[in-house]
Amino acid sequence: MASVVETSDFHSGMKIKWQDGIWEILDCQHHKMGRGGAIVRTKLKNLDTGAIIENSFRSGERFERVTFDDKPAQFLYQDGENYVFMDLGNYDQIYIPKDVLGNAVSFLKDNLEVSLSMYEGRVVGVELPKSVELKVVDTSPGYKGDTVSGGGKPATLETGLVLTVPMFIEVGDVIVVDTRTGEYIERAKG
Secondary structure, three states: OEEEEEHHHOOOOOEEEEOOEEEEEEEEEEEEOOOOOEEEEEEEEEOOOOOEEEEEEEOOOEEEEEOOEEEEEEEEEEEOOEEEEEEOOOOOEEEEEHHHHHHHHHHOOOOOEEEEEEEOOEEEEEEOOOEEEEEEEEEOOOOOOOOOOOOOEEEEEOOOOEEEEOOOOOOOOEEEEEOOOOEEEEEOOO
């Protein structure tokens, strides 16, 4: 089930067939070249090997877009270099190596529901919710007078992710994090 996509339609997260492999576009930037055509600079990850490369494509080049079957699953726990998920359809446990998950491991906490991307019967990635709530386990203390607009400070979250948070965030706070950018959104309500 593949469709054709042009370089002008590239976006982060898209998967394409290229050079006998399946590649995920991690980053892409469109550049207009003087009198010539435009080019698209990309950072690509090979979903089979985990290799990350940079490559430029001419505007208008066409590629086969790869679509995956999505399987609902729930993250259970980490077992060494593997992350264990439960298939929510049949309750089987699925072991996925850390390198297949990539940056997603920074957002995985117990019981998080995700969608596993399947291609030809194997897991090639995971789709996270747009945001997750994570607990702050380490950050410097805030001081009286610190405001939301006053810059930020680094904070370490329960998954090991380090990001910049507003000065008023303290250890023990639960915050909402954007899984696409890895940025602080707000303090969790509740």
